[in-house]
């Protein structure tokens with residue numbers, strides 16, 4: 635549940651934390667630490683609540699999808715883009731398995747925040763200048779989730795706005811992804827919106843995992859995203875869709891599709907990718923959708 639204020643782990647008496655452990659959150663300032671442990675970083679990053687989708691990700695969650703991709707295609711010369719990659723943890727997993735490839739871009743619409751230190755707190759602002767999170771010594775607060783919390787923190791947020799010139803840019807990439815980018819010139823990152831066509835050199839493969847979900851978007855919007863992805867690929871290029879449903883006993887849904895003319899053709903599939911029905915509508919004009 636998204637409560638607008640949470641106590642920070644390790645800053646309260648132990649018995650209290652032991653009793654109310656689930657209410658506590660990892661220190662949000664972990665995202666400022668280049669040497670943070672990858673899983674603690676993921677936990678802190680997924681609590682930043684940037685944008686309307688969740689940023690939750692996890693290492694090792696795409697093993698089956700990556701198997702399917704590697705088994706179906708020769709990727710040795712491929713330019714690969716992972717759209718909606720969050721902090722890049724799953725991109726790191728795939729790159730580590732690939733060996734040979736031409737380039738790999740970790741892409742997400744929300745890759746940066748600005749952090750301002752003020753009055754013993756750190757306020758985080760998104761690209762639209764909204765204060766998404768305020769981290770103090772004992773409490774983390776999300777003003778966007780509650781009007782009273784926004785009012786309570788408004789003097790502090792106003793003071794932080796006045797100090798914008800001193801803001802630090804925070805890259806929401808996992809330390810493991812940053813290390814990979816620093817050590818492998820084939821790997822980079824980019825801000826990209828899945829609803830817009832890819833600019834620059836066309837990728838041979840686009841992976842989109844846990845972003846194009848009915849949980850987040852209407853069918854019209856999902857189809858709009860699929861059309862943008864189709865136009866981003868060259869003829870014969872591939873789209874990999876991955877869903878990790880959070881329902882118990884529901885295996886991941888994975889679909890690999892090839893751009894052929896104005897539509898996609900299914901190349902391989904495992905489980906039930908949630909929007910497989912919409913993929914078949916690309917290239918069919920303007921079908922009526924619910």
Ligand SMILES: C[S@@+](CC[C@H](N)C(=O)[O-])C[C@H]1O[C@@H](n2cnc3c(N)ncnc32)[C@H](O)[C@@H]1O
Nearest residue numbers: 687688689691718719720743744827828843844
């Ligand atoms: C649930 S996470 C999925 C992360 C990762 N792909 C995985 O499967 O673990 C969804 C990600 O999509 C990003 N996102 C949301 N809207 C987007 C958009 N319009 N274009 C690109 N990325 C977007 C979010 O910032 C978030 O990092």
